[in-house]
Amino acid sequence: MAAIAALVAWLGLALQLLLLIGQFADTGQSAAAAIWRYVGFFTILTNIFIAVVASAAALTPYHRLASAQMRFSALVTILLVGITFSLALRHLAQLNGWDAIANHALHDATPLLFLFFWLVARDGTLGWRDIVWGVVPGFLYFLYALARGAYDGWYAYYFLNPVTLTLPEFLRNIVLLLIGISGLAALFVAIDKGLARWQGQPI
Secondary structure, three states: HHHHHHHHHHHHHHHHHHHHHHHHHHOOOOHHHHHHHHHHOHHHHHHHHOOOOHHHHOOOOHHHHHHHHHHHHHOOOOOOOOOOOOOOHHOOOOOOOOHHHHHHHHHHHHHHHHHHHHHHHHEEEOOOOHHHHHHHHHHHHHHHHHHHHHHHHHOHHHHHHOOOOOOOHHHHHHHHHHHHHHHHHHHHHHHHHHHHEEEEEEO
């Protein structure tokens, strides 16, 4: 399952990059500009994270990148991608053809495949302190997105754009996302503990 999740993530990433380079070329912009835009999306960075962790789990299962904490961190982050896209962004995307395929691969298939992999590979070793592993990637992206926006004026997501939002709206969105990702992380720590208890594993 790890190999399948890795393959889908890598293929989705490659397809999305080729499509974006083509779209930028159509407007006279360079491949470098397309790549800079590409790595501005939380979806892309998270799918790269998934691809690396899943590849490590498939090829070298005892590598640090395939540890329980790294798998958990990747899981929470990719589920945040899927849930946020479904709740806040899916209605904005009217895609078809290869664009739709890339979109579904990165927002739908990868989260589900990695979730199945995590359920099979989990070992009941997560503790409540590990919640921080689920929160850190989203927090780091938030800092990165603000720094990028301050540099070039482009923000990947309307709900994290301090230019178009009022301060109360911006802070509300940050609080909601923090609560959401913390709750998601806590839920899967509880699931890990619950399944370990049900399977008779030490916790």
